[in-house]
Amino acid sequence: DTLCRHIVCLSCCFDVLFHIWTKLILTHHWPSTFCSDLLPDMKKSWPDLIKPSSLEFWKYEWYKHGTCAAEAASLNSQHKYFSKALELYHKMDLNSILKKFDITPSEKYYSFSQIEGVIENFYGAKPKIQCAHPEKNADVQSLGQIEICFSPDFTLLDCEKQSPMESLSKGDVDNPLAVDRASGFSVCDRDVPVYYPPMP
Numbered sequence: 001d002t003l004c005r006h007i008v009c010l011s012c013c014f015d016v017l018f019h020i021w022t023k024l025i026l027t028h029h030w031p032s033t034f035c036s037d038l039l040p041d042m043k044k045s046w047p048d049l050i051k052p053s054s055l056e057f058w059k060y061e062w063y064k065h066g067t068c069a070a071e072a073a074s075l076n077s078q079h080k081y082f083s084k085a086l087e088l089y090h091k092m093d094l095n096s097i098l099k100k101f102d103i104t105p106s107e108k109y110y111s112f113s114q115i116e117g118v119i120e121n122f123y124g125a126k127p128k129i130q131c132a133h134p135e136k137n138a139d140v141q142s143l144g145q146i147e148i149c150f151s152p153d154f155t156l157l158d159c160e161k162q163s164p165m166e167s168l169s170k171g172d173v174d175n176p177l178a179v180d181r182a183s184g185f186s187v188c189d190r191d192v193p194v195y196y197p198p199m200p
Contacts, residue, residue, distance in 0.1 A: 024069065024150040025128075025159065026088050028095075038082050045089055046082075058082070072152060084154075092148055097122050109140060109193035123148065128159035130185035131194060143196045144185035 048057035066081040075081045101118040103110055112129065119127045127148050131141035149159040188194060 022152070023157070024152070024154070026085070026092060026148045026150065028089075028146045028148075038079065038086065041086050042082060045086060074154075088150070088154070092123070094119070094146060094148070103196065105196050105198035107198070109195055112188050112190045112192070112194055115143070115146075115194060115196075119146065119148075123156055125149065125156040126158040126160055129188050131188035132185055133189070138192070140195050141188055141192050143188075143194055 042058065043052075046058070046061075048054055051057070062078055062081065066075070066078065069075040069081055070077070075084055098104065098115070098118065101122075103115060103118060116127065116129055119129075125148070127146050129146050130144045132144045133141050147159050149157050151157050
């Protein structure tokens, strides 16, 4: 099942100046890519690939991202947070959309604009696509994760757009090519082919 090949995460951008969050980010992560009624779906769609029987991964997700998102009444409990993440994951169905436009895990390469264009045209919002860069000046980069962004009312928005409050809190200093320390990924190079690796 392809759902077991991916990790999903729901995180938010927090405005330190105004003490509110301003953007939700739904992340689909290709690694090579608390609530009993949610556990079957969480085990299938949001698994811990390193320790499948452990709850530590989900605890980490809640304390790292959920407690920030909990500023909103719609996400102010573990059940609401995980339920909404799973709802958005299934609603967006990114794997099926990519497959519909012949972007599948394979030995062939895709252009960055091809992947970005499919997602942007289908959803009407620009995603943030991150890659693993094996070495400097490499001929190819591997798809790492795709972020789809939402406003606090869960409407889609461009991931690269900042709200006025985000700009103030960051001082308009943002490096789009910076490496995400947690994942090791950075924004894909638009001019380098993208490898969407199949599972071994």
